[in-house]
Amino acid sequence: MLSLLLILLASLFFTGIIIRTKSLASGRKGPGIFQPISDVIRLFKKGAVYSETTTFIFQIAPSIYFASVIMAILVIPFGTTKGIISFNGDFVFFAYVLALGKFLSIISALDTGSSFEGMGASREALYSMFAEPAFFILMGSFALLTGHTSFYDIFNTLHFDSYISYMLAALATFVLIMIGMIENSRMPIDDPKTHLELTMVHEVMILDNSGFDLGLILSASYLKFAMYGALIANFFIDDLSFAIAIPLFFAIQILFAIVVGVLESFMARFRMSHNPQYIFTLSSVALLIFFGVLLVLEKLT
Amino acid sequence: MNYTTVKNNERIQLSAIPELEYELFWELNVLSLMSEEHNHCVNYFGFPYEEKIKLICCIANDETHTIYVSSSLVNTSTHYPSFTSHVLAFEKFEREIHENFGVQYNNHPWLKPVRYARNRANQDETIATYPFYSIASEELHEVGVGPIHAGVIEPGHFRFICNGEQILHLEIQLGYQHRGVESLFLKKDNLLQRTILAESIAGDTVVGHTTAFVNLWETLCGFEADWHLQFSRTLALELERVAVHTGDLSAMCTDIAYQLGSSVFGRLRTPIINYFQQWCGCRLAKSLIRVGKTNFVYTEELAQILLKILDAYEPDFIEMCKELFRLPSALSRFEKTGVISQDDAKKLGTVGMAARMSGINRDIRSSHPHDLYSEMQHEPIIKHHGDVYSRAQIRREEILQSIANIRKLLQNIPAYSPSTLPLSSPTANSFALSLVEGWRGEICHCAITDEQGALRCYKVKDPSFHNWLALGLAVRNNEISDFPISNKSFDFSYCGHDL
Numbered sequence: 001m002l003s004l005l006l007i008l009l010a011s012l013f014f015t016g017i018i019i020r021t022k023s024l025a026s027g028r029k030g031p032g033i034f035q036p037i038s039d040v041i042r043l044f045k046k047g048a049v050y051s052e053t054t055t056f057i058f059q060i061a062p063s064i065y066f067a068s069v070i071m072a073i074l075v076i077p078f079g080t081t082k083g084i085i086s087f088n089g090d091f092v093f094f095a096y097v098l099a100l101g102k103f104l105s106i107i108s109a110l111d112t113g114s115s116f117e118g119m120g121a122s123r124e125a126l127y128s129m130f131a132e133p134a135f136f137i138l139m140g141s142f143a144l145l146t147g148h149t150s151f152y153d154i155f156n157t158l159h160f161d162s163y164i165s166y167m168l169a170a171l172a173t174f175v176l177i178m179i180g181m182i183e184n185s186r187m188p189i190d191d192p193k194t195h196l197e198l199t200m201v202h203e204v205m206i207l208d209n210s211g212f213d214l215g216l217i218l219s220a221s222y223l224k225f226a227m228y229g230a231l232i233a234n235f236f237i238d239d240l241s242f243a244i245a246i247p248l249f250f251a252i253q254i255l256f257a258i259v260v261g262v263l264e265s266f267m268a269r270f271r272m273s274h275n276p277q278y279i280f281t282l283s284s285v286a287l288l289i290f291f292g293v294l295l296v297l298e299k300l301t
Numbered sequence: 302m303n304y305t306t307v308k309n310n311e312r313i314q315l316s317a318i319p320e321l322e323y324e325l326f327w328e329l330n331v332l333s334l335m336s337e338e339h340n341h342c343v344n345y346f347g348f349p350y351e352e353k354i355k356l357i358c359c360i361a362n363d364e365t366h367t368i369y370v371s372s373s374l375v376n377t378s379t380h381y382p383s384f385t386s387h388v389l390a391f392e393k394f395e396r397e398i399h400e401n402f403g404v405q406y407n408n409h410p411w412l413k414p415v416r417y418a419r420n421r422a423n424q425d426e427t428i429a430t431y432p433f434y435s436i437a438s439e440e441l442h443e444v445g446v447g448p449i450h451a452g453v454i455e456p457g458h459f460r461f462i463c464n465g466e467q468i469l470h471l472e473i474q475l476g477y478q479h480r481g482v483e484s485l486f487l488k489k490d491n492l493l494q495r496t497i498l499a500e501s502i503a504g505d506t507v508v509g510h511t512t513a514f515v516n517l518w519e520t521l522c523g524f525e526a527d528w529h530l531q532f533s534r535t536l537a538l539e540l541e542r543v544a545v546h547t548g549d550l551s552a553m554c555t556d557i558a559y560q561l562g563s564s565v566f567g568r569l570r571t572p573i574i575n576y577f578q579q580w581c582g583c584r585l586a587k588s589l590i591r592v593g594k595t596n597f598v599y600t601e602e603l604a605q606i607l608l609k610i611l612d613a614y615e616p617d618f619i620e621m622c623k624e625l626f627r628l629p630s631a632l633s634r635f636e637k638t639g640v641i642s643q644d645d646a647k648k649l650g651t652v653g654m655a656a657r658m659s660g661i662n663r664d665i666r667s668s669h670p671h672d673l674y675s676e677m678q679h680e681p682i683i684k685h686h687g688d689v690y691s692r693a694q695i696r697r698e699e700i701l702q703s704i705a706n707i708r709k710l711l712q713n714i715p716a717y718s719p720s721t722l723p724l725s726s727p728t729a730n731s732f733a734l735s736l737v738e739g740w741r742g743e744i745c746h747c748a749i750t751d752e753q754g755a756l757r758c759y760k761v762k763d764p765s766f767h768n769w770l771a772l773g774l775a776v777r778n779n780e781i782s783d784f785p786i787s788n789k790s791f792d793f794s795y796c797g798h799d800l
Contacts, residue, residue, distance in 0.1 A: 026564035115444045119466075119781070188630065191558035195451045196785040198444075199556070268630040269558035271638075272466060272782040 003078035003230060006246070010226035010253040011219070012037050017254060021261025036222065043215030051208055053113045061108030062213040068101025069220045073227050077152040079237040079245050090150045091139045095132065098183070098224075102128055105217070109205035116197045120204035123272070127189060127201065130279040131182045137286035138175050141168075141293040155234045168292045169235050171285055177256065178282050180228030184221055187264040189275050199269070225260075229253040303329050304360075304371035309669035310520045312733040315749060318357065318372045323381055326373035330358045334388045334650075339364040341650045341663065343736060343745045345384075345394035347402050348758035350374065354402045359734060359747070363668035368734060375404055377422070383409035390650025393767040400426075416476035416799050420484065434472050436462050441469065444781065448477050455795035459784075466780045471773045478799040486759035492518070492592055492724075499746075500587045502761060503797040508534075508541040509739025510761070511590040513746040516671060517735035518592045521727035521748055526593070526672075529717040533599050535673040536710050537577075537586055539703040542740035544573040546696040546703075547618070549792050553693060554625065556786040557634040565621045572610045579606060593724045598717045608711060611704055622697050635690035639775040639787030642687055651771050653742015653764045654695050655791060659687035665738035674738075677706065687775075692790040699740075729754040741765065741794065763797030 016033030023030020050059060075090040077083045087093075106125055109117040143149050145168075146157040159165075182189050185202030197204050206217050233252040237245045270278060294300045303325065305317050321329065333340050345358045353374045360369045375381060383406035384391035396415045398404050403422030406412060414421070417428050435443070441464055448456040456477035462470040482502055489495055499514035500507050512534045519526055526534075547570040554562030574584040581589035581597040589597055625631055641651070646659035656663040664681035666674045682698045684691035727750050737744045742764030751757040768791070776787050 022560060026560050027568070028564070115442065118442075119444070187558060193560075194556075194558060196556065197451050198446065198784050199782040264558075265560045267559065268554075268628065268634055270630065271634055272780050274633065 001084060002081045003076050003083050004073055006078060006249055007073050007076070007223065007226045007230050010229060010250065011222040014225045014229065014253060014257050015222050017257035018261045018264070021258050022265050025262065025265035036218070040215045040219045040222075043211055043218065046211035046215075048209070048211035048213045051112060054108075054111050054208070057104075058108045058111045058208070059213075061104040061111075062209060062216040064104045065101040066216040066220045068097050068104075069223050069227065071097045073223065073230075075151055076227065076230050077155055077234065078230070078249070079234070079242075080156060080239050082152045086150050086152045088149045088153075090152075091143075091154075092149075094151070095135055095139075099128065099132075101220070105205060112208045114208065116200075116204045117207060119198075120201055123201045123275075124185070124205060127182055127275060127279055130276055131179050131282065134175055134279070134282035134286045135179055137283060137290055138172055141286070141290040142172075144290075145293045145296060151231075151234070155237075156239070158235070159238070164292050164296055168289050168296075171289050171292070172235060173232050175282055175286050175289070176228055176232050177259065180225060180256075181260065181263075182279060182282075183228070184224055186260060188267060188270045188278070191269045199272070225257070226253060229256045232256060304369040306367045306369055307734060308367060309665070309671055309734070309736045310516050312520050312523070312728065312731050313370075315730045315732045318370050318732060320355075321371060321373050323373050323375055326356070326358070326371060327382060327384060329371055330360060330391075331384050331387045333360050333369065334390060337362065338647065340369075341652070342390050342394065343368065343743065344734070344747055344760060344762050345391060345398075346747070346758075346760045346762075347375075347398045347404065348749065348760075349402070354398075354404055356398065356404075357732075357747070357749075359745070361669060361736070363663060366669055368669070368736075370732070370734070377403045377405065380405045380407040382407060383412075385409050385411070388650075389648045390767065392770065414476065417479065418484075418800075419479055419481060428474075428476060431474050433460050433474070434462075434470065440464065457795050461781060461784070463781055466782065468776050468779055468781050468784065471776050471784075473769050473773050475769070475795055475798050478796055480796070480800060482800040483759055483761055486761075487756050490755070496591060497587075500590075502800065503763060503765075503794045504585060505545055505794065506541070506739045506741060506744070506763070506797065507585045507587055508537040508590065509737055509741070509744050510746075510763075511586075512538060512672070513735045513737040513739075513744045515590055515592045516737065517733055517746045517748055518727070520733045520735065521731060521750065522593075522725050523728065524593050524720070524724055527718060527720070528715040529599070530593075530595055531672040532710065532715050533595055533597075534590060535677075536599070536707060537589055538672075538737070538739070539706050539710070540573060540576065541586060542703045543700050543707075544570055544577075545740045545792075546700045547573065549789065550625075550693065550696055552789050552792075553689070553786060554631070556789050557631055559625070559628070559631050562621060562625045562631070565617070569614055569618055569621070572614065576607060576610055579603070593720060595717065599714060601714060604711045604714055607707070611707065615701075615704060618700065626694075626697070632690070634783075634786060635693055636688060637686075638689040638783050639772075639779060639790060640686065640688045641771050641775045643685070645774055646687065646771065649767070649771050649774070651742075651768050653738070653768070654692060654699075655742060655764075655768045655771050657681055658684050658691040658695055660685040663743075665736045665743045669736050671735070671737060673710070677709075679706075689786055689790040727754045727756075739764065741792065741797075742768065761800060763794055763800075765793035765795075765797045769793050769798060 013033045015036040020030045020033050072094050074084045075094050106121045109121040142154050146154050148154050190201035233249045340360050340362050343359045343361045347354045347356045353376050355374055357372045383395050385395050386408045400414050400421050414426050444461040447458040458474045460472045461468050485498055499511045502510040547566050551563050551566030577586040578584045641659050643659040666679040667681055684694055729752050731750050733748050735746045745762040747760040749758040772791050776784050
């Protein structure tokens with residue numbers, strides 16, 4: 001329960017901080033940090049427009065996408081507090097409930113019949129597919145390390161006591177930040193600010209969505225960011241008391257948002273053909289974690 | 302002689318242009334482009350003449366600083382062999398002649414409509430039925446972009462044939478704007494209206510096109526622009542180059558999602574265009590250039606302001622360029638993207654930046670100098686790779702070169718002595734041609750007068766007109782997501798093409 005509330009709270013300002021960081025980095029003042037939320041509220045007050053070529057899939061996809069993100073958040077624990085749902089193997093559930101949402105958004109993009117949206121959908125499907133091994137190698141390694149298969153148990157039995165385990169946490173944070181960037185279609189994989197349909201990945205898939213539906217998609221992506229932030233925070237919260245853990249949670253979220261903002265300010269987007277290469281690198285970093293775990297468990301001799 | 306030789310901004314009698322049989326005319330011009338690499342076609346157009354169509358072909362030779370003009374009379378009932386079948390550089394020009402007057406060609410490889418002018422010969426052809434090149438394969442897919450641009454700039458349709466993410470073919474179809482600039486030049490007989498019309502040909506090349514117009518008009522009227530007028534035109538051209546190139550670098554950074562470059566170059570462009578506002582009251586430099594006079598005399602105070610602006614501009618610009626041109630993520634987007642080989646560029650007859658990026662030394666400022674360029678000994682900046690990176694480098698170096706030129710110009714500001722004589726009217730039965738190197742490349746205006754000295758034909762050629770094809774070829778085998786950056790790095794004009 002606590003983690004859901006905290007993630008909801010963090011999602012209110014997360015994207016706002018990214019935008020603010022980018023504005024400041026380019027010498028502009030930038031909008032207030034709650035502007036993205038105000039935009040979503042404005043969109044929620046509107047009706048949606050549907051093109052005649054679309055079917056019911058296009059209409060249900062945004063809701064399912066949004067619901068899938070909420071479902072995924074439910075399994076995330078907060079320190080010693082369980083998530084609303086917690087069972088053995090819930091990290092597999094986490095990954096595939098998100099994949100379900102993504103699948104719906106991909107077929108809804110195809111449903112519009114636009115050549116742009118088809119291209120975007122194919123790109124997004126490809127990148128998610130490539131990011132999947134990294135996530136499972138990462139979580140699998142921690143499952144191996146702790147002997148548990150649910151987020152709650154993994155995070156609660158994970159204790160950093162040696163140099164190797166600190167290194168593992170640092171690498172895991174890096175992999176999670178990058179997966180978060182890929183899943184949210186941010187730089188350097190995708191440019192969320194571009195107006196050029198031909199270079200878009202995620203943005204082009206939602207070109208036809210409007211009003212309430214667009215609001216759902218946007219708020220789902222804010223939630224997704226805060227969700228990955230919460231996963232990262234869990235590595236560091238351990239069994240700290242709430243008085244320290246909750247401020248630490250928000251500090252990590254804000255730091256994550258600033259890192260995203262800075263990353264997006266000072267580099268160019270990758271060439272599309274370099275993206276798969278880059279995403280595969282994450283899998284190799286995850287493999288490093290795996291070998292680290294084997295070292296800790298003394299299975300490598 | 303089969304042709305007559307003129308210089309840039311020189312007036313001749315229309316009758317002085319030799320009128321050849323089409324076969325001879327064909328041979329002369331096709332051979333001239335095929336045999337001599339310093340030759341390129343600056344304009345090739347037709348106009349109605351005694352119930353027939355008179356074709357005038359102007360070939361510029363960059364070595365001898367001259368332009369060879371020849372002509373031929375054709376009718377619409379005969380089929381003629383096309384120039385294009387041998388020299389690709391004539392492709393757009395012949396399509397235009399065919400569209401406007403219905404001149405038939407029997408071996409033109411790509412005889413499609415150009416811009417659907419209201420007074421085109423065949424009114425049955427409409428933009429809705431444009432004959433796109435298409436494919437029957439199920440493996441390939443087509444992507445149509447436009448005519449509404451994603452950034453809502455100007456209309457143009459781009460039809461891609463792709464194999465997955467790879468572009469196999471791009472067809473660019475323009476002609477959505479029907480302003481009828483050339484016929485308006487004939488209709489409006491007020492000089493001021495015509496000047497304003499020239500200013501409106503392309504909003505990003507106001508100085509370039511207006512300079513071409515006023516130089517041409519002064520040539521027709523036999524008016525000799527004094528040093529001050531030439532000075533202010535040259536200065537404005539160089540300033541326009543600095544401003545637009547900086548804005549383009551900013552836009553290129555935007556297209557690769559490099560935010561820092563985008564905002565810094567964007568900020569640097571502003572003081573330059575704002576300076577035009579201080580000089581003449583318009584950030585686009587409209588109303589600055591007038592035939593035979595200037596309403597905004599350049600003063601020492603203006604020069605001091607400009608020097609201050611440039612002093613602030615230069616260090617920031619150089620610093621930002623250093624950042625951009627060594628940023629690995631930016632370079633990986635720029636390098637080897639949108640390549641035009643020197644061979645292709647020569648065949649296409651590209652001009653301006655689109656030629657200089659592929660190692661072709663083609664710059665009106667050095668080959669056919671006008672205004673103060675004759676004294677400047679301009680050295681064109683040449684790059685050799687023909688990719689986005691070369692175009693970005695050309696911009697960076699041309700900006701620095703233009704600033705150096707401006708500083709040199711400002712050392713000696715000539716006093717203005719308004720001409721006391723009223724401007725005479727254009728001479729009758731004349732032909733004149735004016736070439737100007739705008740920031741985008743060579744602008745060519747041609748005018749022909751009738752027996753009364755009224756305009757009989759006015760022809761505008763923006764560099765974009767025939768350069769657009771270079772973009773279509775440059776993106777072949779590139780990823781489709783690299784199209785926007787290739788497009789921006791060329792930065793061709795839609796309205797300059799559509800007129």
